[in-house]
Amino acid sequence: MSLRITQGMLYSRALGDVQSGLYRYSQLQQQISTGRRINRPSDDPAGSLRILPIRNDLRNLDQLTNNVALARETLNTGAGSLEDASAAMQRVRELTTQASNGTLSTSDRRSIGAEMEQLLNQMVGIGNSRRGDRYLFGGTENGTPPFELVTVNGHTRAVYHGNRESLEVEVAPGVTTALNVPGDRIFLQRDRGATLFSATPGGPATGAVPTGRGDTGVGFGELEVSFAGLHTDAPSTVTAGAGNTNALGQLSFTFTSAPDTLSIGGGPALNLPITDGNFTTADGRTISLTVTGVPATTTGTFTAKASLSIDGGETVTEVSDFSSSSISVRDSFDGSVLNVDVRTLARTGTEDVKYTGTFDALTTLITMRDLLRNEEGLPDDVVRDRIAQMMTEIDSAHDAVLDGVRELGFRSSSMDVLGNRVEGLRIARTESLSMVQDTDIAEAILELQKQDLSYQAALQVSARVVQTSLQGFLR
Numbered sequence: 001m002s003l004r005i006t007q008g009m010l011y012s013r014a015l016g017d018v019q020s021g022l023y024r025y026s027q028l029q030q031q032i033s034t035g036r037r038i039n040r041p042s043d044d045p046a047g048s049l050r051i052l053p054i055r056n057d058l059r060n061l062d063q064l065t066n067n068v069a070l071a072r073e074t075l076n077t078g079a080g081s082l083e084d085a086s087a088a089m090q091r092v093r094e095l096t097t098q099a100s101n102g103t104l105s106t107s108d109r110r111s112i113g114a115e116m117e118q119l120l121n122q123m124v125g126i127g128n129s130r131r132g133d134r135y136l137f138g139g140t141e142n143g144t145p146p147f148e149l150v151t152v153n154g155h156t157r158a159v160y161h162g163n164r165e166s167l168e169v170e171v172a173p174g175v176t177t178a179l180n181v182p183g184d185r186i187f188l189q190r191d192r193g194a195t196l197f198s199a200t201p202g203g204p205a206t207g208a209v210p211t212g213r214g215d216t217g218v219g220f221g222e223l224e225v226s227f228a229g230l231h232t233d234a235p236s237t238v239t240a241g242a243g244n245t246n247a248l249g250q251l252s253f254t255f256t257s258a259p260d261t262l263s264i265g266g267g268p269a270l271n272l273p274i275t276d277g278n279f280t281t282a283d284g285r286t287i288s289l290t291v292t293g294v295p296a297t298t299t300g301t302f303t304a305k306a307s308l309s310i311d312g313g314e315t316v317t318e319v320s321d322f323s324s325s326s327i328s329v330r331d332s333f334d335g336s337v338l339n340v341d342v343r344t345l346a347r348t349g350t351e352d353v354k355y356t357g358t359f360d361a362l363t364t365l366i367t368m369r370d371l372l373r374n375e376e377g378l379p380d381d382v383v384r385d386r387i388a389q390m391m392t393e394i395d396s397a398h399d400a401v402l403d404g405v406r407e408l409g410f411r412s413s414s415m416d417v418l419g420n421r422v423e424g425l426r427i428a429r430t431e432s433l434s435m436v437q438d439t440d441i442a443e444a445i446l447e448l449q450k451q452d453l454s455y456q457a458a459l460q461v462s463a464r465v466v467q468t469s470l471q472g473f474l475r
Helices: 007-034 045-099 106-127 361-373 380-437 441-465 470-474
Strands: 147-152 155-160 168-172 175-178 195-199 219-230 238-240 249-256 261-264 274-280 286-291 299-309 317-319 327-330 337-341 349-355
Touching (some): 045 106, 045 361, 045 380, 106 147, 106 361, 147 361, 168 380, 175 380, 219 337, 219 361, 261 274, 261 286, 299 327, 361 380
Antiparallel strands (some): 147 155, 168 175, 195 349, 219 299, 219 349, 238 286, 249 261, 249 299, 274 286, 299 317, 327 337
16 A cells, blocks of 8 residues: 655645744844853753752842842941940040049040030940941841930939840851851950959948949949948937947947946946937947836947949948848949948948949940039049059050951951852852853854754755645645
């Protein structure tokens, strides 16, 4: 059985050959114009599967490149702000050296205090530096200003509203870096040391001793020790008088009859009855008592209670047990606590308190401003002594700022290395992608010319083979 070749079959075969050549020709044209061998999955399904993960890697590397640029800019902005803070601290040191000069008058110190106030506001402004709408030194709480100065009853303290966390961003595969340093590590950096007591110049030591454990106060402070009346262990005929009393703690007493007398703490005996009598102990302390007569118990001890305060008397802690090694005294202003050993507490008076290691940048500026203003009316020698003590504290606070500059600077410089690493990875992946999907232009052009000749030949052959005559059609 023979196969009859019809005119329709010739047309279909010729058309298929021409279309096939035209499709291949247009493919080559597209590859040359786009520079890509694979423009759609159907061009090379296996190659397309290799392209997808490479392109995903490139998108991730592009994002890392943007992250490196963001990190570098943010770190440089933060480091620049801290350099300004360092310059301000250097100026604080210069002014403190000037203020420690004993020849300066009160008005001179107040003038320096005015500049210290400006430096304080400048330092708070630096702590509230922003990049765009984000605060640099608030940790991850970067939508609101991290630092604020709060003044209550004439006392100023710096409040930090941020947190201790850092904003982190990925800057290389598997590598993250912090974009900031929490502000309290720079402007409120404290390395708390011992708490020190010293009697106010011209006044006696009270006998109170710092425990050195659990204190939360900062800077300088004062512990006021006052007489708080008699404990319930006092003799029945004895009450506190209205005169001056500076004796505290356990006091011995001795009554005599005929004549009726009373001596306190081994001191001279006074005749009874007596109103607001000033009794003196053998060690020179005094207590004011009103005594109506001789009680049944003629010898023994009683307790003169004490009240302790570190906020100017706003809050007092009463002490009747003088065997305690730790009494907590709270400041109602900032909630800070001072722990006091009262076992040797014996006199009323005022103890100057220094919380060593707590003079951060902002506390230092507040303390210096207040010392130079001296609105509490401290004696000049006290002011000069405290200013002299501030020199080492200023250097420590400055070191914390410089540590921040160094840390941010180091991170910024590391961005150059990480940026080069990411760029190297991006180039390598780009080359891999090129090997899979890019067109070999020289080869494609030669193939296009070859295909063009084949296409033209197909057109000519088709024109000769397909004869559109009536005789051919009837056959």
